[in-house]
Amino acid sequence: MSVRLQRLKEKVYLIVHPTRYSSNTYLVEGNEKEILIVDPGLPDIFPDILSFLSGYKVYVIHTHFHYDHIAATPVFKNTLEKVKILHHVKGVEALKNADAELTLSTLFGDIIQPIKVDLPVDEGVLELESLKLDILHTPGHTEDSICIVFEDVVFTGDLIFSDGNIGRTDLPTGSDYALYLSLDKISNLGKRIIAPGHGRPGFFDFKRVKELIML
Numbered sequence: 001m002s003v004r005l006q007r008l009k010e011k012v013y014l015i016v017h018p019t020r021y022s023s024n025t026y027l028v029e030g031n032e033k034e035i036l037i038v039d040p041g042l043p044d045i046f047p048d049i050l051s052f053l054s055g056y057k058v059y060v061i062h063t064h065f066h067y068d069h070i071a072a073t074p075v076f077k078n079t080l081e082k083v084k085i086l087h088h089v090k091g092v093e094a095l096k097n098a099d100a101e102l103t104l105s106t107l108f109g110d111i112i113q114p115i116k117v118d119l120p121v122d123e124g125v126l127e128l129e130s131l132k133l134d135i136l137h138t139p140g141h142t143e144d145s146i147c148i149v150f151e152d153v154v155f156t157g158d159l160i161f162s163d164g165n166i167g168r169t170d171l172p173t174g175s176d177y178a179l180y181l182s183l184d185k186i187s188n189l190g191k192r193i194i195a196p197g198h199g200r201p202g203f204f205d206f207k208r209v210k211e212l213i214m215l
Helices: 048-053 073-079 091-094 175-188 208-214
Strands: 004-009 012-016 025-029 036-037 056-061 081-088 119-121 124-128 131-137 146-150 153-157 192-195 202-205
Touching: 004 192, 025 073, 025 153, 036 131, 073 081, 081 091, 091 119, 131 175, 175 208
Parallel strands: 036 056, 056 081, 081 119, 153 192
Antiparallel strands: 004 012, 012 025, 025 036, 124 131, 131 146, 146 153, 192 202
């Protein structure tokens, strides 16, 4: 396959998109022939990725509802037989209504298709077959933003990046104060692999976040 996969750890991979405007996409492979796709991004990885997913039960989860993170989701939904879409409860209506303002689809020169969420999620433990995730509601960049913790990997979306920069708050539903509280929430995660929505993944000490929120 021509799609580029980078292994972060056993059964966790980064998909490198050809289009630089896409978010990062991550795959988490379970033990029961299930696979979790974190932020499908733009649909520039089709059809190559489909051969990789053959035979798996597929779960798709978004860190938030921005177009560059969700645009490929309708393609997954329309192409694969066994796929369930997961999204935080705060963003379910925006996806259902294909809200152009909230999803920023017009900013990318496109119209997003309506997305039906099969499993709305909220903060807490989420079990998908053999995969056990901790969902942290971390608004600020958007009201529906989440971080997803799988073992020692934290998928942070656009909350914080591996270079220590934090997400912007000047887009619809963004909030400086909510972002501050979300950064404080993740500051006790310790040393883990950070898998951000953009930029390179890597090892990150989340205690550093305390310094950021004191600036």
